[in-house]
Amino acid sequence: MICCLNPDCLNPLNSNGKKFCQSCSTPLVSLLRNRFRVIRVLSDEGGFGRTYLSEDVDKLNERCVIKQLAPKFQGTWSQKKAMELFAEEAQRLQELGEHPQIPALLAYFEQDGCLYLVQQFINGENLLKELQQRKAYSAREIESILLDLLPILKFIHDRKVIHRDIKPENIIRNKSDGRLNLIDFGSSKQFTAKVQQKNGTSIGSHGYSPLEQIRDGKAFPASDLFGLGATCFHLLTGSSPFELWMESGYAWVSNWREYLRSPLNPELDFVIDKLLKKDIQERYQSVDEVLRDLTPKQLLALPPAGKSSGKIPPTKAPYLAKSYPLLRTLILVSAFILLFGFGESWYKHFRRIQTSLSSRLSQYNSPGNNDAVLGQPPKITLGKVSLANTLQGHENSVLSIAISPDGKTIVSSGDDVYDGLRLHTIKLWNLATGKEISTLKGHSDLVNVVVISPDGKILVSASDDNTIKIWNLTTRKQIRTLTGHSDSVHALAISADSETLVTGSDDNTIKIWNLKTGEEIRTLTGHRFWVRSVAISPNAVILASGSFDKTIKIWNLTKGYPIRTLEGNSQTVTTVAISPDGKTLASANRNRTIKLWNLATGKEIRTLVGHVNTVTSVAFSADGKILASGSRDRTIKLWNLATGEEILTLAGHTNTVTSVSFSPDGQNLVSGSEDNTIKIWRLFQ
Structure with a gap:
């Protein structure tokens, strides 16, 4: 194979004997400086060039790494700075490469208007x-x-x-x-x-x-x-x-x-x-x-393997109100017992008790809790919950998942590697069997989020390439690409009638589109930082948006004007969702809690406490009784919306849970994670 050296080529690998790249028509170079054979792309250097895995034919085809600098804008400050840094890197390697744990410089030269730096390949x-x-x-x-x-x-x-x-x-x-x-x-x-x-x-x-x-x-x-x-x-x-x-x-x-x-x-x-x-x-x-x-x-100081050091860790416990001395005492006593009774595992048990008690304390302090107690809403008990399947196929983090309205298909976004190239893909899976159905390619950067229209006909994806792509879910063909945002797009929502699309971006704006025609209807401004989550009420009248400016904004979707701003968040808002009946807004922020709001009045109902790291995703069940939350603590928690009580914690992911979604029949919960997997959980009430 011959690798094309055009840094913008989307498919640089070509068959031997070709004179021009079959993808971009650039003349192919079989040997750089008549010595180095480029095998494949290792990484992209942000538009200024690429890094390639290569062979040194003068050293019995020994592997090496070639870094390319291909300035696009001659005479610009960026180009000048890039060339300066590139030359300095070569100089540094020349000076430092004598160390056995720093790659040595093999060559530095210019060819066909590009600079090349060749260094020792570290196999690992x-x-x-x-x-x-x-x-x-x-x-x-x-x-x-x-x-x-x-x-x-x-x-x-x-x-x-x-x-x-x-x-x-x-x-x-x-x-x-x-x-x-x-x-x-x-x-x-x-x-x-x-x-x-x-x-x-x-x-x-x-x-x-x-x-x-x-x-x-x-x-x-x-x-x-x-x-x-x-x-x-x-x-x-x-x-x-x-x-x-x-x-x-x-x-x-x-x-x-x-x-x-x-x-x-x-x-x-x-x-x-x-x-x-x-x-x-x-x-x-x-x-x-x-x-x-x-x-x-x-x-x-290191204790023998398997033995505890016997010292209480410096990690601080969450604040507990002074008005509950008995609860504080109970936590301290529990920690003491667990410390000497469980050895190294005491800390995990202590955190479980600590967060459970803190959650109960929060429930008693939360507004509206008295009504819940007096009304005695029924407890939700999940009889049997099991991990039904783990789907593996993405090479890197699964950033987003969605389930089709008929409950048959899962859509996920992540990265894959083809012929040494990293591609940003969308995968379709059969929920019942876990089999991969198809892979969609088209975005040129990370696909941050995917969503399926309520009528099940359209798939929408948004990316770090600043675009939104519309796909026919049945044929899996791309219909159109929406452009207009000037920065990464991280948030998507579609109205219940499948006619309106809302997008949120790191350009601090929200855009409203006609989903069928791709026409931009209006742009909403008001957030002072990245918009990372949006949600539409079932009647398609209300839009909620969460931002890294620590606010949630409520908008009239049909007219495009702001109704109110919810500012009870001490940290950046990571996700928002609206309940199926349109009455409750759930939000999560960096402080590891979930807040429930009355969507009509903007009043806070209660705060859910239990996760020990940032909550990244929330989702309501179809009947509106259960809220699922995914977190960087690698767990998923299920909550009783009527009481605010934690029903169950699902543990199984080995890295951040990025996305959670209930199937329409409420029998399955699907989660995506930075551990590169998708998990399907069976829920039986």
């Missing part, structure tokens, strides 16, 4: 892919990772180089010896007095890069150490620092322990906490300081 997986496969890292493994990476950082810092982009994707475990390798020096910078004093261009990865680097463009050895701490946090918890940063900036670093599955030993806890200090003055200033805290204590 990066830590992000490893995390997706393994799902979790133990404290011992994190200590091992630190001890493997810290000497590499010391090596580059001693040579006055700051990497500036430490994250799991840039750390590869070599399959041959298991050692970690640090890659991608495209963001690295020579550390000089000039760099310290002069503000520069912000560079790095949000969530992994510290405040001084993102805000001021300044980079120090301590900046790389923050990235190392954020990487360890990600591997320990499975929670992405990038996603947390998008939701709340750097707020997560002050309460990072709350994302832990279990507490760390005090020494590792101390080290990671100091690595993650927002203020650079409070953070470790050098690798040697980290090693002094980590190495000697690690050898003395």
Whole structure:
């Protein structure tokens, strides 16, 4: 096969002997610089070029990696900056490649108007892919990772180089010896007095890069150490620092322990906490300081495998009102009993009791609860709940799922890999058998959300490519593409009559479309930040929208004017849904709770508490009696809407639950997750 070197080519692989690309007609190059044979695309570099897996024919076809820079806009600042960084990366590799855990530079040249950097190929997986496969890292493994990476950082810092982009994707475990390798020096910078004093261009990865680097463009050895701490946090918890940063900036670093599955030993806890200090003055200033805290204590303090350290963890418990001293006492006594009765598993039991009691306390404090108690609404008991099937087919996270109105088809969005290329796809599944029916391709970036029209005829998808695509669900053919948003589209809703489509975008706007013609009806403005969720009332009169500006807005859908703004959210709103009878709005935000609102009055009914991480998705059952919620805590909870009580917790996913949906008959609940799977749960009442 011959790989096309046009960075915009959608299908770059061609059969041997071809002179021109069969996809884009670009002349094909069999050997770059008469030496390097390009095999396939490894990754896309954001429009400026690609990274390719290649062979060095001068070294018996030894594998290598070629990074391409193909500037599109000659003379622009972006093009000049990209070329400057590319040359600096080559220089860094030339200087640092002598280290056995940094890829060596093999060549740097220009050909056909593009720049190419050839470096040593590290045969292995990066830590992000490893995390997706393994799902979790133990404290011992994190200590091992630190001890493997810290000497590499010391090596580059001693040579006055700051990497500036430490994250799991840039750390590869070599399959041959298991050692970690640090890659991608495209963001690295020579550390000089000039760099310290002069503000520069912000560079790095949000969530992994510290405040001084993102805000001021300044980079120090301590900046790389923050990235190392954020990487360890990600591997320990499975929670992405990038996603947390998008939701709340750097707020997560002050309460990072709350994302832990279990507490760390005090020494590792101390080290990671100091690595993650927002203020650079409070953070470790050098690798040697980290090693002094980590190495000697690690050898003395680690308990034998399977034994508890016997120390109460530093993780803080949620606030409990002082007016319930008996409840507070009960929690403390329970923690004491569980600590000495269950060893290492005490923490999980403690969290279950803690969240259960907190949930009950919230129910008694919630507005409208007295009416529920006096009316004594019936409890909902699910007789038998079972995991019926797990669907596997997406190569990466399942971002969204939807169920057809006839209950026969599941639609999901995610990524797949074909011939080494990552494609952003939509899959159709048979709900009864779990068999994959079809795969739809068309979007050029992540497909964030899918929805099916109530008449079952139309499938709609929205993407990071700023577009919305309309598909015929029966023929699986694309009908049209809607353009108009200037940023990623993350929210979709269709009216009950299947005539109106509503979309929400990271451009802070909501657009209303005629679903049948694709005509844009109007644009709603008012949110000050990303719109990530929308919901339409059954009578198609009311629209609710949730935003990262911490508000929920209620709109008149037919006229397009705002009715009210609900501001009882202390954090970014992650999802909204309206009950089948159109009376109740459910919303979730970053503070791990779910709020129920009277849609007509805008009054809060009650708050549901129980999840121990961000709630990402909520869905009402068809009869409106049960609410399902999915969370980053990897669980799904079912709630009694009449009482606010938690009915059941479903555990089975090994990563964030991104989407939940009930089948129309209420017999099935379907969930999608960042563990790359879809699960079908059978519910029997």
